[in-house]
Amino acid sequence: MSADTATPGLLRGAGVPPAGRPDVARAFRALLWRDVFVTGRELVPFLLQVVLQPVFLLFVFGKVLVELGFASDGYSDVLLPGVIALTAFLTALQNTAFPLVIDFSYTKEIEDRLLAPLPTALVAVEKIVFAVLRALVAAAVMFPISWWVLGSLPLTWSDLPFLTLFLVLGSLVGAAVGMTVGTFVTPNRINVVFAVVLTPLLFTGSTQFPWQQLDSLRWFQVVCALNPLTYVSEALRSQMAPGVPHLPLWLCAVALAGFLSVFAAASLVGFRRRALD
Amino acid sequence: MDAAVQVTDLVKRYPGRSANAVDGLSFTVRRGEIFGLLGPNGAGKTTTIGVLTTRVLPTSGRAEVAGVDVAADPVTARSRLSVVPQRPNLDRALTARQNLVFHAAYHGIGRAERNRRADALLDQLGLADRGGDKVDAYSGGMAQRLLIARALMHAPQVVFLDEPSTGLDPAARLFVWDRVRELRDGGVTVVITTHDMDEAAALSDRVGIMDHGRLLALDTPAALTRSLPGSATLDIDVGRAAEDTDEAVLAALSALPQAERVERVTDAAGLRARLYLSGDAAALVGPVSDALSARGAHLTGVRIGEPSLEDVFLSLTGRELR
Numbered sequence: 001m002s003a004d005t006a007t008p009g010l011l012r013g014a015g016v017p018p019a020g021r022p023d024v025a026r027a028f029r030a031l032l033w034r035d036v037f038v039t040g041r042e043l044v045p046f047l048l049q050v051v052l053q054p055v056f057l058l059f060v061f062g063k064v065l066v067e068l069g070f071a072s073d074g075y076s077d078v079l080l081p082g083v084i085a086l087t088a089f090l091t092a093l094q095n096t097a098f099p100l101v102i103d104f105s106y107t108k109e110i111e112d113r114l115l116a117p118l119p120t121a122l123v124a125v126e127k128i129v130f131a132v133l134r135a136l137v138a139a140a141v142m143f144p145i146s147w148w149v150l151g152s153l154p155l156t157w158s159d160l161p162f163l164t165l166f167l168v169l170g171s172l173v174g175a176a177v178g179m180t181v182g183t184f185v186t187p188n189r190i191n192v193v194f195a196v197v198l199t200p201l202l203f204t205g206s207t208q209f210p211w212q213q214l215d216s217l218r219w220f221q222v223v224c225a226l227n228p229l230t231y232v233s234e235a236l237r238s239q240m241a242p243g244v245p246h247l248p249l250w251l252c253a254v255a256l257a258g259f260l261s262v263f264a265a266a267s268l269v270g271f272r273r274r275a276l277d
Numbered sequence: 278m279d280a281a282v283q284v285t286d287l288v289k290r291y292p293g294r295s296a297n298a299v300d301g302l303s304f305t306v307r308r309g310e311i312f313g314l315l316g317p318n319g320a321g322k323t324t325t326i327g328v329l330t331t332r333v334l335p336t337s338g339r340a341e342v343a344g345v346d347v348a349a350d351p352v353t354a355r356s357r358l359s360v361v362p363q364r365p366n367l368d369r370a371l372t373a374r375q376n377l378v379f380h381a382a383y384h385g386i387g388r389a390e391r392n393r394r395a396d397a398l399l400d401q402l403g404l405a406d407r408g409g410d411k412v413d414a415y416s417g418g419m420a421q422r423l424l425i426a427r428a429l430m431h432a433p434q435v436v437f438l439d440e441p442s443t444g445l446d447p448a449a450r451l452f453v454w455d456r457v458r459e460l461r462d463g464g465v466t467v468v469i470t471t472h473d474m475d476e477a478a479a480l481s482d483r484v485g486i487m488d489h490g491r492l493l494a495l496d497t498p499a500a501l502t503r504s505l506p507g508s509a510t511l512d513i514d515v516g517r518a519a520e521d522t523d524e525a526v527l528a529a530l531s532a533l534p535q536a537e538r539v540e541r542v543t544d545a546a547g548l549r550a551r552l553y554l555s556g557d558a559a560a561l562v563g564p565v566s567d568a569l570s571a572r573g574a575h576l577t578g579v580r581i582g583e584p585s586l587e588d589v590f591l592s593l594t595g596r597e598l599r
Contacts, residue, residue: 021353030379034368107369115330277334
């Protein structure tokens with residue numbers, strides 16, 4: 001072999017068997033670092049993209065309507081936890097659904113990562129973990145903004161562990177729902193499906209009202225109970241507005257764990273179906 | 278172990294299809310050779326490469342790349358192979374150089390080493406001054422070179438190239454061919470799939486031709502063309518005697534024992550005949566001349582046509598469109 005004749009750079013090290021099995025954990029960290037690296041450079045556009053809608057929601061319903069006397073002072077207490085839950089849930093959902101549809105169907109950019117030395121399911125898990133990270137950043141940013149919009153923040157440091165727990169749980173469910181949609185829906189239908197899925201999710205997630213007070217609208221209460229976002233909103237409300245009627249925390253945790261197991265399984269099946277033939 | 282790729286009785290049936298996409302395929306690619314996998318659209322090439330590159334799960338049979346069973350241990354297989362796709366799938370959120378560096382990071386290569394390799398490969402592939410560009414700004418030829426660089430970042434033992442020079446200008450094509458040969462010379466095994474018969478003949482040490490999920494032939498390009506009967510041709514221009522007819526001359530040529538078939542070339546001004554031969558074309562010039570002289574005719578022009586890989590391909594897979 002003439003390994004060093006023409007162009008040593010092209011050849012050096014090539015064709016030599018690597019020692020042992022590849023380091024899967026290292027590959028996983030590199031995938032995650034790539035996503036963090038890319039988002040880090042586009043932090044401002046990313047934040048504008050995810051917080052603008054909830055900020056307006058909060059401003060119009062929690063501030064403007066209250067000022068005009070159409071809503072009572074207490075309404076912002078109901079709304080704020082819901083809006084933060086919504087931000088985390090939808091940010092996670094949108095971060096797995098849209099990019100995957102584009103990646104798998106058009107740009108194929110994900111192929112290089114599917115050929116990285118780690119199990120295919122871990123590529124999916126990385127996408128979910130990253131979506132959760134983005135969702136937590138978006139939710140965290142909502143706190144100071146809410147304080148600025150509403151003039152106060154009904155929160156103590158001791159609420160933080162439970163808030164974090166439920167935001168993580170809610171984002172996980174959101175990311176898994178997003179990946180399920182993104183991998184099962186064909187690309188030419190994604191716009192329709194998104195409109196059909198996203199809008200009901202937005203308004204049946206008990207973000208703008210406490211679920212328990214829907215007694216008089218029984219059918220709507222049942223519909224809302226099917227939306228995982230309801231349990232994130234209710235859990236956050238129990239921490240941030242304990243005076244408002246809310247579902248018990250344990251029930252929220254059980255419901256979210258149930259949704260998570262169903263959608264995590266579905267999303268992994270969907271991802272595998274798109275990644276492998 | 279001499280086999281870089283070992284395929285044994287490989288079968289792939291997609292759900293809901295009546296026929297197998299790959300139907301009992303077996304072949305071996307030797308370590309350090311350039312192997313061309315040819316076949317018409319739908320022959321099963323893409324599926325075969327898909328199995329070998331861990332993206333398609335085989336229905337049955339066995340496929341090994343660099344000594345690793347790709348179905349049983351895809352993770353290790355991925356660390357030893359790499360893929361240069363036909364359509365660029367570069368990471369457009371990153372610069373060219375970052376594409377290389379992140380690819381190496383996925384493969385667990387340390388920071389200093391991946392930076393060194395990225396710079397060396399960008400330089401090798403003529404992209405040293407464009408490493409900081411976003412890949413959106415890259416032309417087709419540059420993207421193809423960057424894809425090759427990326428594929429080499431983790432020092433694979435087997436590189437799969439899909440249609441490596443489709444859409445490239447002639448200079449870029451020759452450049453890519455030279456890099457592929459360098460890889461082979463450096464001990465890397467290269468498997469290319471292509472529709473371009475000139476590319477296959479120019480690059481490949483051996484060629485496998487497949488259709489309907491099966492392998493129809495496997496040999497060196499030279500041996501394949503030699504094996505093809507009736508594909509060497511002899512085109513002759515004839516000045517015939519005035520009292521003779523074209524048909525009679527063609528009939529006399531057909532009577533020559535080495536001529537498998539004779540047909541008239543209609544786009545010529547005078548009488549031009551094409552003889553399809555079983556043997557060496559040059560050796561038949563004498564007998565043809567003798568046969569014409571016997572009728573008072575004479576040769577005014579001769580052109581020898583050697584069979585090409587394309588002739589072999591068409592004779593094996595047919596001419597119908599699919």
